[in-house]
Amino acid sequence: MTETVIPAVSLQGVTKKYGTFQALTNVSLTVAKGERVVICGPSGSGKSTLIRCINQLERHDGGKIIVDGAEIGARGTRLPDLRREVGMVFQHFNLFPHLTVLRNCTLALTRARKMPRAKAEEIAHHYLARVRIPEQADKFPSQLSGGQQQRVAIARALCMNPQVILFDEPTSALDPEMIKEVLDVMIDLAQGQMTMICVTHEMGFARKVADRVVFMDRGEIVEAAPPEDFFNTPQNERTRLFLGQIL
Numbered sequence: 485m486t487e488t489v490i491p492a493v494s495l496q497g498v499t500k501k502y503g504t505f506q507a508l509t510n511v512s513l514t515v516a517k518g519e520r521v522v523i524c525g526p527s528g529s530g531k532s533t534l535i536r537c538i539n540q541l542e543r544h545d546g547g548k549i550i551v552d553g554a555e556i557g558a559r560g561t562r563l564p565d566l567r568r569e570v571g572m573v574f575q576h577f578n579l580f581p582h583l584t585v586l587r588n589c590t591l592a593l594t595r596a597r598k599m600p601r602a603k604a605e606e607i608a609h610h611y612l613a614r615v616r617i618p619e620q621a622d623k624f625p626s627q628l629s630g631g632q633q634q635r636v637a638i639a640r641a642l643c644m645n646p647q648v649i650l651f652d653e654p655t656s657a658l659d660p661e662m663i664k665e666v667l668d669v670m671i672d673l674a675q676g677q678m679t680m681i682c683v684t685h686e687m688g689f690a691r692k693v694a695d696r697v698v699f700m701d702r703g704e705i706v707e708a709a710p711p712e713d714f715f716n717t718p719q720n721e722r723t724r725l726f727l728g729q730i731l
Protein backbone atom coordinates (compact mmCIF):
# COMPACT_ATOMS: atom_id res chain seq x y z
CA MET A 485 0.00 0.00 0.00
CA THR A 486 1.40 3.42 -0.89
CA GLU A 487 1.43 5.99 1.88
CA THR A 488 -0.33 9.29 1.19
CA VAL A 489 2.09 12.17 1.65
CA ILE A 490 0.40 15.23 3.08
CA PRO A 491 1.84 18.49 1.71
CA ALA A 492 2.78 21.27 4.13
CA VAL A 493 0.59 23.71 2.18
CA SER A 494 -1.77 23.21 -0.72
CA LEU A 495 -3.57 26.04 -2.52
CA GLN A 496 -6.29 25.02 -4.91
CA GLY A 497 -7.86 27.61 -7.19
CA VAL A 498 -7.53 30.38 -4.60
CA THR A 499 -9.15 33.73 -5.39
CA LYS A 500 -9.13 36.98 -3.43
CA LYS A 501 -10.77 40.32 -4.13
CA TYR A 502 -10.33 43.66 -2.41
CA GLY A 503 -13.67 45.28 -3.21
CA THR A 504 -13.95 44.88 -6.96
CA PHE A 505 -10.19 44.47 -7.46
CA GLN A 506 -9.16 40.91 -8.18
CA ALA A 507 -5.89 40.43 -6.27
CA LEU A 508 -5.60 36.64 -6.73
CA THR A 509 -7.03 34.63 -9.60
CA ASN A 510 -7.22 30.85 -9.47
CA VAL A 511 -3.91 30.35 -7.68
CA SER A 512 -2.84 26.74 -7.19
CA LEU A 513 0.40 25.72 -5.52
CA THR A 514 1.48 22.70 -3.52
CA VAL A 515 4.44 22.97 -1.17
CA ALA A 516 5.86 19.73 0.16
CA LYS A 517 7.16 19.34 3.69
CA GLY A 518 10.74 20.53 3.81
CA GLU A 519 10.44 22.37 0.51
CA ARG A 520 11.78 25.91 0.05
CA VAL A 521 9.74 28.06 -2.32
CA VAL A 522 10.63 31.60 -3.34
CA ILE A 523 7.87 33.81 -4.72
CA CYS A 524 8.84 36.78 -6.85
CA GLY A 525 7.05 39.14 -9.18
CA PRO A 526 6.40 42.81 -9.84
CA SER A 527 4.97 45.17 -7.24
CA GLY A 528 1.24 44.65 -6.80
CA SER A 529 1.24 41.17 -8.34
CA GLY A 530 -0.35 39.59 -5.25
CA LYS A 531 2.67 38.00 -3.53
CA SER A 532 1.93 39.37 -0.06
CA THR A 533 -1.77 38.74 -0.46
CA LEU A 534 -1.03 35.11 -1.27
CA ILE A 535 1.05 34.43 1.80
CA ARG A 536 -1.21 36.51 4.03
CA CYS A 537 -4.07 34.27 2.93
CA ILE A 538 -2.08 31.19 4.00
CA ASN A 539 -2.12 32.32 7.63
CA GLN A 540 -5.46 34.11 7.23
CA LEU A 541 -4.25 37.63 7.84
CA GLU A 542 -6.41 38.00 4.73
CA ARG A 543 -9.38 35.78 4.05
CA HIS A 544 -9.57 34.19 0.63
CA ASP A 545 -12.91 34.36 -1.21
CA GLY A 546 -12.71 31.19 -3.25
CA GLY A 547 -10.79 27.96 -3.65
CA LYS A 548 -9.15 25.95 -0.90
CA ILE A 549 -6.14 26.49 1.33
CA ILE A 550 -5.01 23.34 3.12
CA VAL A 551 -2.27 23.42 5.76
CA ASP A 552 -0.89 20.07 6.88
CA GLY A 553 -4.05 18.32 5.70
CA ALA A 554 -6.56 20.68 7.35
CA GLU A 555 -8.56 23.08 5.21
CA ILE A 556 -8.43 26.65 6.48
CA GLY A 557 -11.80 28.22 6.98
CA ALA A 558 -13.49 24.84 7.00
CA ARG A 559 -15.93 24.26 9.82
CA GLY A 560 -14.08 23.32 12.99
CA THR A 561 -10.69 24.83 12.11
CA ARG A 562 -9.50 27.37 14.63
CA LEU A 563 -7.33 30.34 13.78
CA PRO A 564 -5.04 29.90 16.83
CA ASP A 565 -4.35 26.31 15.76
CA LEU A 566 -3.46 27.50 12.27
CA ARG A 567 -1.21 30.31 13.54
CA ARG A 568 0.65 27.79 15.66
CA GLU A 569 1.51 25.79 12.54
CA VAL A 570 2.31 28.74 10.31
CA GLY A 571 5.08 31.14 11.38
CA MET A 572 5.28 34.55 9.75
CA VAL A 573 8.16 36.96 9.34
CA PHE A 574 7.15 40.43 8.16
CA GLN A 575 8.97 43.13 6.26
CA HIS A 576 8.78 45.50 9.26
CA PHE A 577 9.53 42.88 11.95
CA ASN A 578 6.28 43.53 13.91
CA LEU A 579 7.93 43.03 17.30
CA PHE A 580 6.21 44.30 20.44
CA PRO A 581 8.21 47.45 21.28
CA HIS A 582 7.37 47.39 25.00
CA LEU A 583 8.59 43.81 25.51
CA THR A 584 12.16 42.56 25.72
CA VAL A 585 13.56 40.37 22.98
CA LEU A 586 13.16 37.35 25.25
CA ARG A 587 9.53 38.17 26.07
CA ASN A 588 8.76 38.78 22.38
CA CYS A 589 9.92 35.21 21.81
CA THR A 590 8.17 33.61 24.79
CA LEU A 591 4.82 35.41 24.66
CA ALA A 592 3.03 33.01 22.33
CA LEU A 593 4.53 29.99 24.09
CA THR A 594 3.28 31.05 27.52
CA ARG A 595 -0.04 32.51 26.34
CA ALA A 596 -1.15 30.26 23.47
CA ARG A 597 0.69 27.10 24.45
CA LYS A 598 0.33 27.60 28.20
CA MET A 599 3.96 26.64 28.62
CA PRO A 600 5.70 27.39 31.93
CA ARG A 601 7.81 30.52 31.61
CA ALA A 602 11.12 28.81 32.45
CA LYS A 603 10.62 26.24 29.68
CA ALA A 604 9.57 28.95 27.20
CA GLU A 605 12.69 30.95 28.04
CA GLU A 606 14.88 27.90 27.49
CA ILE A 607 13.38 27.51 24.01
CA ALA A 608 13.72 31.24 23.28
CA HIS A 609 17.40 31.26 24.32
CA HIS A 610 18.00 28.27 22.05
CA TYR A 611 16.57 30.04 18.99
CA LEU A 612 18.16 33.39 19.80
CA ALA A 613 21.47 31.52 19.72
CA ARG A 614 20.44 29.89 16.44
CA VAL A 615 19.89 33.33 14.85
CA ARG A 616 23.20 34.44 16.36
CA ILE A 617 22.01 37.04 18.87
CA PRO A 618 22.09 35.19 22.21
CA GLU A 619 23.43 38.28 23.95
CA GLN A 620 20.47 40.50 23.01
CA ALA A 621 17.79 38.68 25.04
CA ASP A 622 17.25 41.37 27.65
CA LYS A 623 17.19 44.35 25.30
CA PHE A 624 14.15 46.04 23.81
CA PRO A 625 13.61 46.06 20.03
CA SER A 626 14.45 49.79 19.74
CA GLN A 627 17.93 49.04 21.11
CA LEU A 628 18.69 46.68 18.20
CA SER A 629 19.64 47.23 14.57
CA GLY A 630 17.10 46.36 11.88
CA GLY A 631 18.97 43.17 11.04
CA GLN A 632 19.00 42.12 14.67
CA GLN A 633 15.29 42.89 15.01
CA GLN A 634 14.52 40.76 12.00
CA ARG A 635 16.55 37.92 13.49
CA VAL A 636 14.46 38.23 16.67
CA ALA A 637 11.35 37.97 14.50
CA ILE A 638 12.74 34.79 12.93
CA ALA A 639 13.61 33.35 16.37
CA ARG A 640 10.11 34.21 17.58
CA ALA A 641 8.59 32.32 14.66
CA LEU A 642 10.89 29.33 15.25
CA CYS A 643 9.96 29.14 18.95
CA MET A 644 6.50 27.90 17.97
CA ASN A 645 8.06 25.00 16.06
CA PRO A 646 5.79 25.70 13.08
CA GLN A 647 5.14 23.40 10.13
CA VAL A 648 6.00 26.19 7.73
CA ILE A 649 7.44 29.70 7.93
CA LEU A 650 6.21 32.43 5.61
CA PHE A 651 8.57 35.33 4.90
CA ASP A 652 7.13 38.52 3.45
CA GLU A 653 10.03 40.50 1.97
CA PRO A 654 12.10 40.03 5.14
CA THR A 655 15.09 42.05 3.93
CA SER A 656 13.47 44.85 1.98
CA ALA A 657 13.27 47.26 4.94
CA LEU A 658 16.92 46.70 5.85
CA ASP A 659 20.03 48.70 5.07
CA PRO A 660 22.30 46.85 2.63
CA GLU A 661 24.87 45.89 5.27
CA MET A 662 22.18 44.13 7.30
CA ILE A 663 20.62 42.16 4.49
CA LYS A 664 23.39 39.58 4.48
CA GLU A 665 23.12 38.78 8.18
CA VAL A 666 19.40 38.03 7.80
CA LEU A 667 19.88 36.07 4.58
CA ASP A 668 22.62 34.02 6.25
CA VAL A 669 20.18 33.02 8.99
CA MET A 670 17.56 32.14 6.36
CA ILE A 671 20.10 30.08 4.41
CA ASP A 672 21.00 28.27 7.61
CA LEU A 673 17.31 27.52 8.21
CA ALA A 674 16.85 26.34 4.65
CA GLN A 675 19.66 23.87 5.10
CA GLY A 676 17.61 22.25 7.88
CA GLN A 677 14.26 20.66 7.19
CA MET A 678 12.15 23.81 7.62
CA THR A 679 9.41 24.35 5.06
CA MET A 680 9.80 27.92 3.84
CA ILE A 681 7.73 30.12 1.55
CA CYS A 682 9.58 33.38 0.95
CA VAL A 683 8.42 36.43 -0.91
CA THR A 684 11.66 38.14 -1.80
CA HIS A 685 13.51 40.00 -4.51
CA GLU A 686 16.79 38.45 -3.38
CA MET A 687 17.43 36.32 -6.43
CA GLY A 688 20.85 35.23 -5.12
CA PHE A 689 19.03 33.69 -2.18
CA ALA A 690 16.54 32.06 -4.55
CA ARG A 691 19.33 30.52 -6.64
CA LYS A 692 21.11 29.27 -3.57
CA VAL A 693 18.34 27.74 -1.48
CA ALA A 694 15.05 27.49 -3.37
CA ASP A 695 13.72 24.17 -4.55
CA ARG A 696 11.28 26.13 -6.70
CA VAL A 697 10.91 29.73 -7.78
CA VAL A 698 7.38 30.95 -8.41
CA PHE A 699 6.70 34.01 -10.54
CA MET A 700 3.47 35.91 -9.95
CA ASP A 701 2.03 38.59 -12.18
CA ARG A 702 -1.37 40.30 -12.01
CA GLY A 703 -2.65 37.97 -9.31
CA GLU A 704 -1.70 34.76 -11.08
CA ILE A 705 1.09 32.22 -10.86
CA VAL A 706 2.65 32.53 -14.28
CA GLU A 707 5.58 30.16 -13.87
CA ALA A 708 7.03 27.84 -11.23
CA ALA A 709 10.27 25.94 -11.75
CA PRO A 710 13.50 24.89 -10.04
CA PRO A 711 15.95 27.82 -9.99
CA GLU A 712 18.24 26.43 -12.69
CA ASP A 713 15.31 26.25 -15.14
CA PHE A 714 13.60 29.38 -13.88
CA PHE A 715 16.63 31.62 -14.35
CA ASN A 716 18.22 29.95 -17.37
CA THR A 717 15.25 28.94 -19.49
CA PRO A 718 12.12 30.81 -18.37
CA GLN A 719 9.18 29.59 -20.40
CA ASN A 720 6.84 32.53 -20.17
CA GLU A 721 7.28 35.90 -21.86
CA ARG A 722 6.15 37.77 -18.73
CA THR A 723 8.75 35.91 -16.64
CA ARG A 724 11.44 36.77 -19.18
CA LEU A 725 10.49 40.44 -19.10
CA PHE A 726 10.55 40.50 -15.30
CA LEU A 727 13.91 38.77 -15.07
CA GLY A 728 15.28 41.14 -17.68
CA GLN A 729 14.31 44.04 -15.43
CA ILE A 730 15.67 42.73 -12.13
CA LEU A 731 18.76 40.70 -13.02
Ligand SMILES: Nc1ncnc2c1ncn2[C@@H]1O[C@H](COP(=O)(O)OP(=O)(O)OP(=O)(O)O)[C@@H](O)[C@H]1O
Pocket residue numbers: 502505507525526527528529530531532533534
Ligand atom coordinates in the same frame (compact mmCIF):
# COMPACT_ATOMS: atom_id res chain seq x y z
N1 LIG B 1 -6.02 45.76 1.99
C1 LIG B 1 -6.10 46.05 0.69
N2 LIG B 1 -7.13 46.74 0.17
C2 LIG B 1 -7.20 47.00 -1.15
N3 LIG B 1 -6.29 46.62 -2.06
C3 LIG B 1 -5.23 45.95 -1.60
C4 LIG B 1 -5.07 45.62 -0.21
N4 LIG B 1 -3.92 44.94 -0.06
C5 LIG B 1 -3.38 44.84 -1.30
N5 LIG B 1 -4.17 45.44 -2.22
C6 LIG B 1 -3.91 45.50 -3.66
O1 LIG B 1 -3.79 44.18 -4.13
C7 LIG B 1 -2.74 44.10 -5.09
C8 LIG B 1 -1.74 43.06 -4.65
O2 LIG B 1 -1.08 43.54 -3.48
P1 LIG B 1 0.09 42.75 -2.78
O3 LIG B 1 0.54 43.56 -1.61
O4 LIG B 1 -0.35 41.37 -2.55
O5 LIG B 1 1.18 42.76 -3.93
P2 LIG B 1 2.72 42.41 -3.86
O6 LIG B 1 3.02 41.61 -5.07
O7 LIG B 1 3.07 41.84 -2.54
O8 LIG B 1 3.38 43.85 -4.02
P3 LIG B 1 4.72 44.49 -3.40
O9 LIG B 1 5.88 43.75 -4.03
O10 LIG B 1 4.67 45.92 -3.83
O11 LIG B 1 4.65 44.31 -1.91
C9 LIG B 1 -2.17 45.49 -5.22
O12 LIG B 1 -2.74 46.11 -6.35
C10 LIG B 1 -2.60 46.19 -3.96
O13 LIG B 1 -2.77 47.57 -4.17
